[in-house]
Structures are given as structure tokens and as C-alpha cells.
Amino acid sequence: MSNFLKLNLKQFHLILMLLFVQQIQAQNQYELNSAWKCNPIKSTKESGEVISSPSFSLNNWKPAVVPGTVLTSMLANKEVPDPFYGMNNEKIPDIYNTGRDYYTYWFAKDFKESIPADGSEVWLKFRGINYACDVFLNGKKVNQKVFEGMFLRQSFNITKFLAKDGNNRLAVIVYPPYTVGNANGGQGGDGTIAKNVSLQYTAGWDWIRPIRDRNTGIWDKVYIEKTGKVNLKDPHIITLVPEKRMPDAIQKPAIIKASADLENPSSQKVEGTLVYTMDGMKVSKKVILPPNSTTTVSLADLSLKNPRLWWPAGYGKQELYDTKFEFIVNNKVSDQEAVKVGVREIQTDWNAHTASRQIYVNGQKVFIKGGNWIISDAMLRFTDERYDAEIRFHRDMNLNLIRIWGGALVERPEFYAACDKYGMLVFQDFWMSGDCNGRWVDPMKKEDQWTRRNYPDNHQLFLESAADMIKMVRNHASLAIWCGGNEITPPEDILVPLRDEILPKLDGTRWFIDYSNSDEMSFNSLGGNGDGPYGIQPLDVFWNQRTFPFNSEVGSVGTGDYESLKRFIPKENLVVPYHDANQKPDSVWTYHTYTGVGYNEFINPYGKPKDIKDFGLKAQLVNYDQYRGLIEGFSSHIWDWYTGVIIWKTQNPWTAMRGQMYDYYLDPNACLYGLRNGSELVHIMANPVDGMLMMVNNDFKARRNLMLVAKAYKIDGTVKEITQVFTYIEASSVKKILSVKKVLDEIGAEDGSFLSLQLLDENKQIVSDNIYWYPNAKGEYSGLQKMKAAENLKVSVKSIASGKIEVRLTNPANNPIAFFNRVSLVDATSKERILPVFYNDNYVSIAPGAEKTIIIDNVPLQTKPQVSIEGWNYALKYFNVN
Numbered sequence: 001m002s003n004f005l006k007l008n009l010k011q012f013h014l015i016l017m018l019l020f021v022q023q024i025q026a027q028n029q030y031e032l033n034s035a036w037k038c039n040p041i042k043s044t045k046e047s048g049e050v051i052s053s054p055s056f057s058l059n060n061w062k063p064a065v066v067p068g069t070v071l072t073s074m075l076a077n078k079e080v081p082d083p084f085y086g087m088n089n090e091k092i093p094d095i096y097n098t099g100r101d102y103y104t105y106w107f108a109k110d111f112k113e114s115i116p117a118d119g120s121e122v123w124l125k126f127r128g129i130n131y132a133c134d135v136f137l138n139g140k141k142v143n144q145k146v147f148e149g150m151f152l153r154q155s156f157n158i159t160k161f162l163a164k165d166g167n168n169r170l171a172v173i174v175y176p177p178y179t180v181g182n183a184n185g186g187q188g189g190d191g192t193i194a195k196n197v198s199l200q201y202t203a204g205w206d207w208i209r210p211i212r213d214r215n216t217g218i219w220d221k222v223y224i225e226k227t228g229k230v231n232l233k234d235p236h237i238i239t240l241v242p243e244k245r246m247p248d249a250i251q252k253p254a255i256i257k258a259s260a261d262l263e264n265p266s267s268q269k270v271e272g273t274l275v276y277t278m279d280g281m282k283v284s285k286k287v288i289l290p291p292n293s294t295t296t297v298s299l300a301d302l303s304l305k306n307p308r309l310w311w312p313a314g315y316g317k318q319e320l321y322d323t324k325f326e327f328i329v330n331n332k333v334s335d336q337e338a339v340k341v342g343v344r345e346i347q348t349d350w351n352a353h354t355a356s357r358q359i360y361v362n363g364q365k366v367f368i369k370g371g372n373w374i375i376s377d378a379m380l381r382f383t384d385e386r387y388d389a390e391i392r393f394h395r396d397m398n399l400n401l402i403r404i405w406g407g408a409l410v411e412r413p414e415f416y417a418a419c420d421k422y423g424m425l426v427f428q429d430f431w432m433s434g435d436c437n438g439r440w441v442d443p444m445k446k447e448d449q450w451t452r453r454n455y456p457d458n459h460q461l462f463l464e465s466a467a468d469m470i471k472m473v474r475n476h477a478s479l480a481i482w483c484g485g486n487e488i489t490p491p492e493d494i495l496v497p498l499r500d501e502i503l504p505k506l507d508g509t510r511w512f513i514d515y516s517n518s519d520e521m522s523f524n525s526l527g528g529n530g531d532g533p534y535g536i537q538p539l540d541v542f543w544n545q546r547t548f549p550f551n552s553e554v555g556s557v558g559t560g561d562y563e564s565l566k567r568f569i570p571k572e573n574l575v576v577p578y579h580d581a582n583q584k585p586d587s588v589w590t591y592h593t594y595t596g597v598g599y600n601e602f603i604n605p606y607g608k609p610k611d612i613k614d615f616g617l618k619a620q621l622v623n624y625d626q627y628r629g630l631i632e633g634f635s636s637h638i639w640d641w642y643t644g645v646i647i648w649k650t651q652n653p654w655t656a657m658r659g660q661m662y663d664y665y666l667d668p669n670a671c672l673y674g675l676r677n678g679s680e681l682v683h684i685m686a687n688p689v690d691g692m693l694m695m696v697n698n699d700f701k702a703r704r705n706l707m708l709v710a711k712a713y714k715i716d717g718t719v720k721e722i723t724q725v726f727t728y729i730e731a732s733s734v735k736k737i738l739s740v741k742k743v744l745d746e747i748g749a750e751d752g753s754f755l756s757l758q759l760l761d762e763n764k765q766i767v768s769d770n771i772y773w774y775p776n777a778k779g780e781y782s783g784l785q786k787m788k789a790a791e792n793l794k795v796s797v798k799s800i801a802s803g804k805i806e807v808r809l810t811n812p813a814n815n816p817i818a819f820f821n822r823v824s825l826v827d828a829t830s831k832e833r834i835l836p837v838f839y840n841d842n843y844v845s846i847a848p849g850a851e852k853t854i855i856i857d858n859v860p861l862q863t864k865p866q867v868s869i870e871g872w873n874y875a876l877k878y879f880n881v882n
Contacts, residue, residue, distance in 0.1 A: 029125075029225040032109055032170070038064035038073050041104040041173065051108060052136035052171035054163065058108055069130070069217035070103045070174075072379050083212070083379075084655045084664065086570045086588055092212040095180045096189075103213040107172045113224060114166035116159065121227050121265060124156045124170070128220025131177040131198055137161040137170050148458075150177075150198040150219075151410060151431065151465040153472065155233075157265050176216040178457075183210035186444025187435035188407065194436035194455040197462050200407035201374065207593050208654045211378055219380045220412065228327075228334030229270050230289060231263040234471040235325040235337050238509055241309065241345035244363030246700060247316030251309060254343050256302040260325050264289040272329040278321055278341065279304060309362055310342030310477045312400040313423030314681045315700065318342065320420060320477070342420055342477025348511045351643050355523035356549035357511070358643040359425075359480065364700050365732060368644025369631060369679050370401030370427065371651070371661070372553060375408045376415070378653040384414050389666055389836040389858075390651060391418035396838060397661060397672055398679030403427035403552065403646050406486030406516065407436070410469035419478035426478045427646070429516060430466055430498070431456075432485025439488045459494050466498055470506045482512040487529065489514040522550035534648065535598040536626055539688040542633025546641050551634075553648035557597055557626055558660035560669045561616035561822070563833055567665055568592065568655040576615045593656040602626075606781045617872070621820065624674035624843055625773075627661075631678040632685045635696045638734055647675070666836035670822075670843045677770060677841075682729075684708065684757045684768045691741025693757065697729040704728040705762040712743050713754040715783030717816040717848045720747060744774055751783030752776045754817055756847050771845045773819070787873045790818035793846070797867045798882040805856040805881055807867055813849035820845055821871030823854050826878070828866045834859070 039061045050056055065072045071092075074080045083089035095103050113122060124135070124142070130150040135142040142156050162168060181193035181203040188194060189203030189210065204210040225231075240255040258276045274297050275284040283299045308319035319342065326336045347360040359366050371394055376382055394402055402419065404411050406429030419426055434440060438452030445452060456462055473479055482503060484490045490498065495514060503512055513521045517530030524530040526546075531553035533541065547554065559565075566574060573588040578600075585595055602622045609615035627647070634645040649659035656664075661672035678685065681698050693710060697703055706729070710722040722740055729735045740755065747753050752775045759768040775781050794810040805825070811818045821844050825834045838857045846852050859865060870876040 029223050032111060032222040032224060033066060036064035036066040036107055036109045037061035038070075038108070039106045040102070041106065042101055044106050048134055048136035048141060048171055048173060049139050051106060052169045053139045054110065054167050054169040056169070061108065064107050066107060066109070066218045066222060067128075067220050067380070067382070069213055069215050069219055069380055070105050071211065071213040071215075072217070072381060073105075075379075085568050086573070087591055089209050089212070094183055094210060094212050095176060095214055095216075096182050100176045100180060103176050103216045105174055105217070107174060107218055109170045111168050111170065111224065112166050113162055113168055115162045115164060116226070119229065121157055121229070121231065122159045122162060123225040123227065123231065124158045125223040125225055126154045126218065126220070127222070128153070128218075129172070129174055130215050130217060130219050131196055132175040134173050135170070136172070138163050138168055146175075149461050149465050150196070152461070152468050172218060174217055177214050180214050182446065184444055186442060188433065190444060190446040191436045191442070191452055191455075192446050194433070194452070195457045197431060197456050197458065197465050199409060200431070200433055200436050201378070205407070206596075207374075207649070207652065207656045207658055208378060209591065215380055217380075228332060229264065229266060229329055230272060230327050230334040231265065232325055232327045232335035232337050233261040233263055233294070235260040235339055235475070236471075236506075237323065237339060237341050237475050239341065239343045239345060241307070241343065241362045245309060246364075247309070247311055251306050253303045253305050254307040254309075256304050256341075256343070257298075258283065258302070258325075259296055259298040260337070261294055261296050262287065262289055262327055263294045264291060267291045270329060272327050272334065274299065275326045275328060276302075276323070277326075278302060278323040304343065307343045310344040310420070311423060312361055312366060312425055313395045314398060314400060314698070315361070315364070315366070315423075318421060318423045318477075339475050340417070340420065341475065344477050346425075346480050346510065351639070354549040354639065354641060354643050355525065356643045357521050359511075361425075366400060367635070367638045367642075367698055367732065368401050368425075368550070368646070369399050369635075370403055370425075370644065370646035371397070371399050372405055372646055372649040372659075373402045373651055374405050374649060375653045382412055382414065386666070387412075387415050387418045388421070391415070391422045391424055392838060393662055393666075393668065393672060394424055394650060395422040397650070397675045398681070399424070399650075399675075401425040401427060401480070401644075401646065402650075403516070404429055405649075406431060406483070407433045410473060413473060413476075416473050416476035416478055420476055424478055425480040426476075427481040427483060428473075428479060429483045429486050430490065431462070432488055432490050432515070434487030437485065437488050454491055459491065462490070462494055463497055463502065467502050467506060470503065474507050480510060482507070482510050483516055484512075484514045486516050487531075489518075516552045517548070522548045522552070524548060531648070535596070536602050536622060537630075539625065539629035539633070542630045543636060543687050544689055546637075549642055550644045551642070552646050554645060555627070555630060555647040555649070556659050557599070557623060558652075558669060558671050559594065559597065559599065559616075559619045559623070559657045560663045560667065561620055562613040563824075564663045564665070564667050564669065565612065565616060567663070574612045576609045576612055589657070593658050597658050605775055605779055607785045620670035620822070620843060624670035624820075626674065627671045628674035628678035629688065631675055632683070635678070635683070635698075636685070636687065636694055636734055638696065638698075639732070667833060668839070668842065673842045680768050682759065682767050684759045684770055686740065686755060686757065686772060691739045691744060693737040693740060694734060695727065695729045695737065695759070696734045697731060700731050702728065702730045703767075706767060707760040707764075708737065709756075709758040709760065710740060711756045711847070712740070712747055713756065713817055713847065714747055715751045715753070715787055715816070717814075719848065745777075748774050748783075749777045751786075752781055753783075754845075754847075771817075771847065784819070784872065787819065788816050790815050790871065790874045793818045793874055795869060795877070795879055797879040800855075803857065803859045803861060805859055805865075805867065807854040807856065807869075808851065809844065809846050809854070809869070810851045811846040811848055815848050816873065817848065818846040818874055819872040821869055821874055823856070824868045825856050825859060825865050826868050828864045831866075831868070831878070834863060834865055
């Protein structure tokens with residue numbers, strides 16, 4: 001072959017490749033997320049055919065928020081006050097009282113899209129409408145019957161409805177849930193909200209007040225997608241990682257299984273090739289698609305050599321592969337879908353010793369430290385940025401799992417993408433709760449248990465929705481567990497097909513449990529509900545009282561400090577909440593669920609709060625101690641009493657005061673850092689009952705050559721060296737070392753004491769650093785109340801990288817302990833905290849002669865920040881950033 005012909009062939013192949021790339025780029029999808037208009041049905045007389053005509057004037061219609069709800073649009077248009085502030089929610093009419101028409105709205109949107117000249121197809125895709133709708137485009141009705149289901153995606157082929165001039169008008173009438181429920185103060189109100197396949201919390205719960213429109217609206221994304229003759233949908237990837245693996249090792253191959261649904265909307269059969277690409281390797285299959293059909297096509301297995309594995313947070317990297325599915329017809333890409341894949345395998349088995357299930361990732365046993373999650377925002381204002389921040393907070397707590405509670409939703413793909421990124425396993429409930437679905441006798445409920453047991457009214461819709469949501473999120477590496485419902489199984493004609501048919505067919509790789517505290521997960525030998533305790537507990541409860549072996553809910557506190565409280569409590573209500581049984585609580589505090597949280601008896605030993613700011617600070621002491629003690633207590637019994645624990649809750653979608661490690665505005669409180677400290681991968685801790693020092697190692701590797709340094713301090717800073725000894729600990733285990741109770745009792749009898757515990761590695765680097773504070777013999781923190789100021793604390797603040805600030809705190813040897821210091825990034829002018837930012841530690845205590853370095857991340861580049869520091873015995877000061 002001549003060089004000239006070789007050159008021409010190369011050029012020819014290059015041209016073909018460029019044409020192929022152009023064909024790929026020609027396939028597109030875009031979101032309809034702006035310039036929507038809305039109008040209530042009560043003031044709209046025209047039909048959908050008229051409204052959707054581009055000639056119909058929308059000038060008198062209001063701007064709409066899409067994705068969003070009726071209430072978010074009303075709020076944006078200043079028709080209602082912020083329901084998250086004060087008692088404002090009481091000023092908004094409730095749908096139960098107004099009737100459904102009050103929140104039944106039309107939504108309209110003009111967009112440009114021409115009729116394809118090449119025979120391509122154009123699709124209108126809704127990812128979530130609550131609760132039912134009719135869709136009109138350019139004067140024609142698109143759906144043949146009312147589309148129903150909050151958790152059911154819908155795709156319409158709109159090619160034949162498009163306007164010839166490319167100017168299109170979309171109009172959607174959205175109807176609220178069929179049964180809106182009476183928000184009578186019960187869990188889920190009167191319970192009838194569960195007659196729909198929708199959110200149950202919207203009628204109110206013990207951590208939220210009712211959402212007045214029950215989240216009616218086009219609440220999730222709307223897309224226009226253009227494809228060729230065939231629409232490629234719901235690609236599915238399964239990764240199999242046989243045998244026991246170690247992170248950062250050379251890996252044996254993993255097996256990748258892939259399939260996809262191919263929709264042929266035409267009246268003729270279509271021949272083509274399904275191609276799947278991963279890590280530079282391609283697998284393809286030729287198929288013939290019958291007319292007017294959707295076909296699931298499975299590809300041959302792919303053996304992925306030395307795979308970069310995905311691990312939960314703390315155990316290894318969260319590697320993700322960019323993969324691509326394409327369907328090619330006549331050498332043109334008809335449609336394509338991109339998927340990010342984490343290569344991992346999740347297994348479970350039964351631990352007969354604990355009588356509970358235990359979880360393995362890539363063959364390695366993982367002790368589950370989780371948090372319960374409701375929803376990112378009660379009004380469904382979801383953003384990628386907020387998801388990312390919230391999941392990062394969970395990673396920063398040193399947790400490895402998030403459970404999605406059953407009264408909410410199957411979380412959005414953006415949530416799962418953040419969990420993939422940060423290494424959070426996900427335990428996903430379906431839409432059931434014991435409260436609404438009849439587990440208990442409840443005088444607040446309208447109907448009896450037998451009736452509620454059969455909610456929702458439409459079981460087939462539940463199953464269709466479940467199947468669709470499974471397809472939506474099943475490719476995410478983070479998804480680990482499916483669960484039938486919160487504290488109750490679905491009815492038998494839902495449970496059996498879901499468990500035995502739908503999940504095996506559409507997934508088949510995850511553990512399914514019938515309900516969140518099932519004996520299959522955690523055998524209940526104690527009686528009661530199988531979860532808890534809730535509310536603030538004496539710390540010995542977590543260490544010495546055995547609870548349920550895989551506890552799906554335990555905890556509850558989380559009130560913020562003064563800066564947090566003033567964001568949603570009016571100034572006149574910013575008073576110290578009641579600390580006397582005879583004192584009536586403030587109505588705003590009660591409305592935001594402070595009542596029953598239980599701080600009173602735990603704050604008073606620090607001294608009765610002088611004012612609201614003092615209350616906020618002392619609440620943080622309780623928060624920190626409570627969650628450090630909780631996770632340490634469970635960790636002290638890993639594989640003996642427990643295989644996992646999931647905290648109730650770690651976040652709030654509303655401005656409530658219970659069950660949160662950070663507030664609705666993404667401001668962390670001390671719960672987060674107490675939990676972060678106690679959940680370290682390798683951790684040194686002290687049993688509060690017998691003073692036993694213990695090490696816990698959650699890692700897959702043994703740790704040797706660790707130096708334990710234990711010191712006790714009097715309140716004035718006088719130190720007593722307890723021990724300095726080399727120690728070791730096996731992988732995934734806990735180990736007792738020695739008791740320090742006698743020393744602490746002796747030096748702290750009058751005023752209390754401090755205990756400093758450190759683990760150092762062979763390079764003298766700190767592996768674990770833990771400071772406890774103890775009351776006197778009477779159980780009072782009398783010494784803390786008369787501590788000398790740590791006024792000589794040295795502070796250095798400097799920028800170390802784009803978006804990162806280093807704060808170094810050095811406590812001179814002759815100082816008392818600089819106790820419980822909150823570091824905050826603030827605006828230099830307003831002194832308001834900048835949110836969200838992330839601290840590698842906070843609420844820190846620095847022993848005499850010691851130093852702490854705090855890294856602040858996610859600092860906005862456009863701001864001129866300062867750093868504020870305020871502690872128990874360190875007055876508030878502001879520092880410029882060098």
C-alpha cells in the first residue's frame with residue numbers, strides 16, 4: 001500500500017471520527033427551568049387548549065418557580081411570608097381548610113424547538129409532579145388521561161405537537177394530592193395524607209409544622225430531549241467485586257454487567273447496535289427493535305482489570321468511572337446516556353453473636369455509623385450545591401451511611417451523586433411509616449388501624465412508582481440498602497411483588513429489608529419498638545445499657561447557638577426557654593419543636609443560663625458531650641453488642657430545634673464536632689462510668705506503634721501525668737487499656753477536672769486527640785463556672801490556598817485550658833457567619849502548652865472575611881486573614 005493511500009485512509013478515518021463525534025454532540029437534552037408563569041385555577045377560566053396556544057397572553061400571570069411548588073412560587077412573589085421564620089407558617093392558609101382548588105395551579109412556559117427535519121424525535125420529560133396533572137402543548141392535550149403520581153417520572157413524545165415555526169407553548173395544570181389530610185398535630189396529621197403515594201411529613205410531624213400546599217407543583221426537573229429513531233433509557237450497570245479486597249492494593253478483575261432499555265416509538269422495526277464504553281473498553285450488541293416497543297437489552301460481561309475501587313468514607317478513595325451508552329443506527333448515534341460508575345460490591349450476612357445483620361463492602365466488614373435524613377428542604381427547593389454541602393457535613397462527621405426516612409421520598413440523583421463523591425452508603429426507605437400506615441393506635445388519626453394498614457389507596461401506583469425510582473438511582477455506588485418502610489412493612493400485595501419480583505428484576509444486588517427495625521436487620525430481644533432511646537441521655541446509657549443490635553434510630557437533640565437561633569426566632573422571643581416545670585415555654589420555641597428536647601436538667605449543672613447567648617453556649621456543651629458519648633458508647637461494643645447505629649436525626653429540612661448536626665441554614669453546631677471526634681477511624685476514649693481507657697479501630701488494618709498519652713488537669717491548668725505507653729490494636733476491633741477513674745475522682749472531687757487523651761504514631765503525629773470535662777462529686781461543673789480567662793491564647797490566621805484559611809491556636813504552658821472555642825468565618829463588615837464553610841475541627845479545647853490547627857475550607861473568593869473566636873473562657877475576638 002502506498003504512503004499516499006495510507007495518508008488518505010488516515011484522513012478518511014479522522015473525518016469519520018469527527019463526524020461521529022458531531023453526531024454524539026448533536027444529541028442533547030436541556031432543562032426548562034426559567035421564565036415559567038403560573039396562575040391559580042380559581043382565576044383561570046380558559047381551557048388547556050387555549051392557554052397552551054402561543055397567542056394566548058400570559059401578561060397577567062405571575063412568575064413561577066420550576067422546579068418548585070405552588071408555595072415556593074407564592075413566596076417568591078411575596079404573597080406569603082417565610083414559613084420557616086417565627087410563627088409565619090400560621091399566617092398561610094392550609095389546604096385542608098381552603099379546599100384543593102386554592103392550591104391547584106396552571107404553569108406555562110414558552111420555549112423554542114423546531115420540528116426535526118431528519119426524522120429525529122423530541123421528548124418532554126418530567127422528573128416529578130405532585131400530585132396529578134394534565135399537559136398541553138400548542139393547543140393540543142399531550143396525555144390521554146390524567147397523569148398521577150408524585151414519584152413517577154413521565155416522558156412524552158412531543159414531536160408531532162411541535163409548532164412549525166419553532167415557537168412553542170407548554171401548559172400544565174397541577175392538582176394537589178387527592179387526600180390532603182387534616183394537619184391536626186399528629187404525626188402526619190390525621191394520617192390520611194398517606195392515602196396518596198406522596199410525602200407524609202407535609203401534614204406535620206414532631207420535627208416540622210405542616211406544609212400548607214402539601215408540596216403541590218412541578219417539584220422536580222423538566223427536560224426537553226432530542227433523540228434519533230430510538231430513545232435509550234435507564235441504562236443499568238452492576239459491578240461484581242469477588243473476594244476480600246484491600247484499598248490501594250493491586251486488584252484482581254471486577255466483572256461489569258450492563259444493560260439498557262431501548263424505546264422504538266415508530267411504526268417500523270429498527271436495526272442498530274447498542275454500545276457500552278468503560279475505561280476505554282467497548283462492548284456492543286446488534287439488536288432488532290420491534291415497532292412501538294421498549295426492549296431491555298443486556299450486553300456481554302466486561303472484565304475490568306485492576307479496577308479502581310469505590311470505598312465508603314474513611315476506608316479508601318471514592319473512585320468513579322465515566323461510562324457511556326450509545327445506540328447506533330446506520331452509523332449515527334440515535335441516543336446516548338452517560339453514567340458515573342463506582343466499582344464496588346456490597347454484601348451482608350447475619351452476625352449470630354449480636355443477632356443482627358452486618359455489612360461488607362468489597363469483602364471488608366464495615367461497622368455502620370449512620371445518620372437519618374428526611375429531605376434537604378421541606379419546600380423541595382433542591383440544589384446541587386446544598387446537596388453537596390449537606391453530604392460533605394455527613395462525611396465530616398466521620399459517618400459512613402445515611403438512611404432516607406420513609407415519610408419523605410426516594411432521593412434525587414443529585415443527592416446520590418454527592419453520596420458517591422463523599423463515600424456515604426445509603427439506606428433508602430420506600431413511602432411508608434408506622435405512624436400513618438397503622439402500626440399503632442393513635443387518637444389523632446381519622447381512620448382505624450385496619451384501614452390505615454391498606455394505605456395508599458392505589459397499590460398499583462405504589463409499585464409502578466417504586467419500579468421507576470429503582471431505575472432512576474440504581475446505578476449509584478452509594479446505594480446499599482432498600483427498605484420497605486419506616487417502622488412498618490408495606491401491605492402484603494405491595495411487599496411481596498416489590499421484594500420477589502420488582503427488585504430482583506430491576507436491581508438484584510442490594511439487601512432488601514421489609515421495614516426499618518425489622519428482626520431481619522436487628523433482632524429485638526428487648527421489646528418495644530426496636531429503636532431509640534430518644535432525647536438527651538446520661539452518657540452511661542450509651543456505654544452500659546445494651547440496646548438494639550443494629551439500631552436504626554437513636555438520639556434527637558441539636559439546638560443551635562445564639563447566632564443560629566436568631567435566624568428564625570424573632571427578637572422578642574429570643575429568651576431563655578423554660579428551665580422550670582412550672583414555667584410555660586415560649587410559643588415560638590414550642591412551634592419550632594423545642595418542647596420535649598430535654599436540655600433542662602443537662603444544662604443546669606453548668607449554671608442556670610443568664611441569657612439566650614449563655615443558653616446557646618451551654619446547649620453546645622451538652623450537644624458535643626451527648627453525640628461524642630453516643631458514638632463512643634456504641635463503638636465500645638462493636639461486633640459484640642452492635643453491628644451498626646443510625647442517629648435520629650442528623651439534619652432538618654425546616655427550622656426545628658431537634659435532631660440536627662447543623663441548622664437549616666447549614667451552620668454546624670457542636671453535635672457535628674462531638675460526633676466527628678467520637679467517630680474517628682482510630683479513636684482513644686474513656687468510659688464515663690468506670691474510667692476505662694479504650695481504643696477503637698474501625699480500619700481494615702491493624703495499628704501498631706501507637707503511643708497513648710493520658711493527662712489529667714485541674715481546673716486551674718495544673719497537670720497530672722497519668723501514663724505514656726506504646727500500644728497496638730487489631731483491625732476492626734476495640735481494646736481496653738486501663739482505668740483512670742481513681743485519678744479523676746481524686747483531683748476533681750471539689751471542682752471537676754479535665755482528661756486529655758492522645759494517640760501518636762511512630763512519627764509523633766497525632767492520630768486521635770480527645771479532651772473530656774468532668775463535674776465535681778456532686779455532678780456540678782462548679783470549676784468551669786470559675787475558670788480563669790485564657791487571655792494569653794495566641795492566634796494566627798492566614799490564607800494557605802484558594803478558598804482555604806488556616807487558624808492556629810497556641811495556648812501558653814502557664815495558661816488554664818482554653819476551653820470549648822468556636823471558630824467562625826464571618827463577613828468583615830456585618831460580622832455575620834459566612835455559610836456554608838467547612839472546618840476540620842471546631843469547639844476545640846487546647847491544653848496548656850498545646851496547639852491546635854483548624855483549616856477552614858470553601859471560603860468564598862469574592863468576600864472579605866474575618867475569623868472570629870469565642871470560647872468558654874476566651875472572650876469574642878475578630879482576626880484579619882493574613
